[in-house]
Amino acid sequence: xxxxxxxxxxxxxxxxxxxxxxxxxxxxxxxxxxxxxxxxxxxxxxxxxxxxxxxxxxxxxxxxxxxxxxxxxxxxxxxxxxxxxxxxxxxxxxxxxxxxxxxxxxxxxxxxxxxxxxxxxxxxxxxxxxxxxxxxxxxxxxxxxxxxxxxxxxxxxxxxxxxxxxxxxxxxxxxxxxxxxxxxxxxxxxxxxxxxxxxxxxxxxxxxxxxxxxxxxxxxxxxxxxxxxxxxxxxxxxxxxxxxxxxxxxxxxxxxxxxxxxxxxxxxxxxxxxxxxxxxxxxxxxxxxxxxxxxxxxxxxxxxxxxxxxxxxxxxxxxxxxxxxxxxxxxxxxxxxxxxxxxxxxxxxxxx
Ligand SMILES: Nc1ncnc2c1ncn2[C@@H]1O[C@H](COP(=O)(O)OP(=O)(O)O)[C@@H](O)[C@H]1O
Ligand SMILES: [Mg+2]
Numbered sequence: 028x029x030x031x032x033x034x035x036x037x038x039x040x041x042x043x044x045x046x047x048x049x050x051x052x053x054x055x056x057x058x059x060x061x062x063x064x065x066x067x068x069x070x071x072x073x074x075x076x077x078x079x080x081x082x083x084x085x086x087x088x089x090x091x092x093x094x095x096x097x098x099x100x101x102x103x104x105x106x107x108x109x110x111x112x113x114x115x116x117x118x119x120x121x122x123x124x125x126x127x128x129x130x131x132x133x134x135x136x137x138x139x140x141x142x143x144x145x146x147x148x149x150x151x152x153x154x155x156x157x158x159x160x161x162x163x164x165x166x167x168x169x170x171x172x173x174x175x176x177x178x179x180x181x182x183x184x185x186x187x188x189x190x191x192x193x194x195x196x197x198x199x200x201x202x203x204x205x206x207x208x209x210x211x212x213x214x215x216x217x218x219x220x221x222x223x224x225x226x227x228x229x230x231x232x233x234x235x236x237x238x239x240x241x242x243x244x245x246x247x248x249x250x251x252x253x254x255x256x257x258x259x260x261x262x263x264x265x266x267x268x269x270x271x272x273x274x275x276x277x278x279x280x281x282x283x284x285x286x287x288x289x290x291x292x293x294x295x296x297x298x299x300x301x302x303x304x305x306x307x308x309x310x311x312x313x314x315x316x317x318x319x320x321x322x323x324x325x326x327x328x329x330x331x332x333x334x335x336x337x338x339x340x341x342x343x344x345x346x347x348x349x350x351x352x353x354x355x356x357x358x359x360x361x362x363x364x365x366x367x368x369x370x371x372x373x374x375x376x377x378x379x
Contacts, residue, residue: 030254030261030294065112069105070253073243079106079235086233087113092185094170094230095208097237098347100287103208104168106237111164116204119163122156127169134177136193145194157190160203170207170230171216175223181205182226205230212348240282240289241340247278250286254293267297269305276307281340313339339374342367346376 069080086093087110095103104123111121129137136146140155156165167173173181184190185205189198207230216222240247251269259265269277282288292311300309324332349356353371357364371377 030257030290065109069102069109070250071243071246072249073238073245075238075243076246079237082235083109084113086110086235089233090114090116090204091232092204092230093206093233093235094213095206095235095237096213097210098239098283098285099210100285101237101239102286103210103237104166106235107164107166107206107208110206111166111204114164114204116163120160121164121166122160123166123168124156125168127172131174131177134174135180138177139180139190139192139199141193142195145192152192155192157184157201157203158199161201162203164204164206166206166208168208169210171209171211171213171222173222175221178223178226182223182229185226185229210347211350240285244278247289248274250289251277251293254290255297258294258297265297266303267300267305268303269296270307273305273307273310276310276312280312281336281343283340283343335374338370339376342370342374342376346371 066080066083069076071077071080083106093107093110095107097103107123108121111117124137126134136153136155138155138157140153140158143150143152167181180190184201188202189200191198213222213227213231217224217227251274255265255268277289277292284291295311296305296309299311302309345356345360346353349359353367354364357367360367
């Protein structure tokens, strides 16, 4: 059971046999009927998230490439799915592909397909993901992991909708809406020359930045209610609820894993906590990250806990941005490598 995955299906890499859109008939006026239902999957009323939700129908109508950015678990895939089902492509396949899950040397073949005899074991021709998504939408997740040759071919496809299946002298055409997602800063990859600048600009025609949960803390109670209702529905009713202090604690936690982490926490606590009323101490989030003072906590202790929580959030994010490269991270944080190393050790964040 997964509380969060209310939407049908998840990543189908490396080889999906078909998309999710299936044979849904086109009902004429796609915009009118579908919008509210698709957007209803997306829980959140905070300004940062409402801004995202408002853009979705517009992007879906426009169908330019969209680059979804945001930390892991912020809802990039969910929003990509919403974009597809809000668009006139809703009756055609939506294929989410995790680029990182496909070995580099196989990527082009997976994406573009191959001709019979194009490599030793190619007994038959095989169509690629682009062909399978015909008429629909392809989500290229973790796009930053694409090799430079694959980037060149994708760029070509974005330019004129044509591509060459491996071993084929003739170009093929496909009508596919390309969405890309990443949780790194692609512009840094462009600076490092591991990502083509021209492809970056081509993919990021329409950027869509998903806010991390800590920037939409106001949505936590709503999300908790949504997740609890779902849990009750799946398990056939429940009497457990979160105390106001527990809700405050959830609202103050840093959520490095964003909505995915929140989903796990709620699922665990609803399944495992002994009593009916869930208190902050019952929550499976690291103790000391609770900035809600327990009754009787001294100012000194509360402050130390808040600082520790801040340090952990800061470090986690810093290391993530710099791919765990401590030297780079120290430079960006304008501190000594040694100082940073000590903090990382203190919080047990090394070699994640
Ligand atoms: N606004 C939201 N409302 C409800 N569930 C959400 C929302 N955003 C994300 N989720 C859920 O959180 C989980 C992580 O979302 P996902 O789209 O996979 O994130 P990402 O692709 O950014 O890692 C999924 O199970 C998704 O259904
Ligand atoms: Mg994802």
